[in-house]
Amino acid sequence: MNEEIQSFLQYLQIEKNYSPLTIQHYQLDLNDFVRFMQKEGINNMVDIEYLDARLYLTDLYDKKYARSTVSRKVSSLKSFYKFLTKEDKLDENPFSLVFHPKQEKRLPNFFYEEEIERLFDACKGDTHKDVRNLALLELLYATGIRVSECSNLSLKDIDFSFHTVLVTGKGRKERYVPFGTYASEAIKRYLDHTRHVLVKGEHQQLFVNLKGGPLTDRGIRHILNDVISRASLTHKIHPHMLRHTFATHLLSNGADLRSVQELLGHSHLSSTQTYTHVTKEHLRKTYLSHHPRA
CATH class of the missing domain: 1.10.150 (DNA polymerase; domain 1)
Structure with missing residues (x-):
């Protein structure tokens, strides 16, 4: 066996x-x-x-x-x-006819735009910790990359000329993801004023912890929880929440599904379609809250 x-x-x-x-x-x-x-x-x-x-x-x-x-x-x-x-070890798959129990469908949690602004405000400051945290938050929201993908980024993966980051996703598949002016300015400030002060050793990881080593997945989650607390938000953060927010905000503002699929690095469009349910639910709640005859 x-x-x-x-x-x-x-x-x-x-x-x-x-x-x-x-x-x-x-x-x-x-x-x-x-x-x-x-x-x-x-x-x-x-x-x-x-x-x-x-x-x-x-x-x-x-x-x-x-x-x-x-x-x-x-x-x-x-x-x-x-x-x-x-591999011709047996003729039939004994599990091929086994019923696949449906998973409970849960809509992804996301931040509203005013909540995102509160997160950014909570990172404003001149300490090395604040500068790094703002750069981290801006990049996660700007690109929708996974926390694991973010922790694996190296300095060479950031291209300021084209405002893109080279991301290695699931199955070691690579994709280029663009980022905007806010993220660009925050990352440049972090690289110019903070990273070289914090970093210890020769490693090339983009984000470092306060001890100078590479920032891990767990470290990023800890930072996000700390930012949530400082912003006085009641959410329980989970690793994909900024990724969900990125996708939801793009679709809410008119982005097409195929583009969002490519940006997220989803192999199947059905994975991206989950976010259309989120935006529809948001529209429904907005209608019920504001229409006089709802």
């Missing part, structure tokens, strides 16, 4: 270019399934049949897993057995 799993994980790494964290999640899901198989007395991955797959799904429900967790585990196993069929 271990040999088949390792072959699959290597396939995800080499051919699919999945990130180490994504591969780790696949491995955890597969390990969980192996434990279930051993409990059922099944010692070979290729001996699994459709009824065993159904039994595993029932076991997940009995353990009261969230629908999103069940959905992810089933998806991981579908991919794994699809790989085994492709």
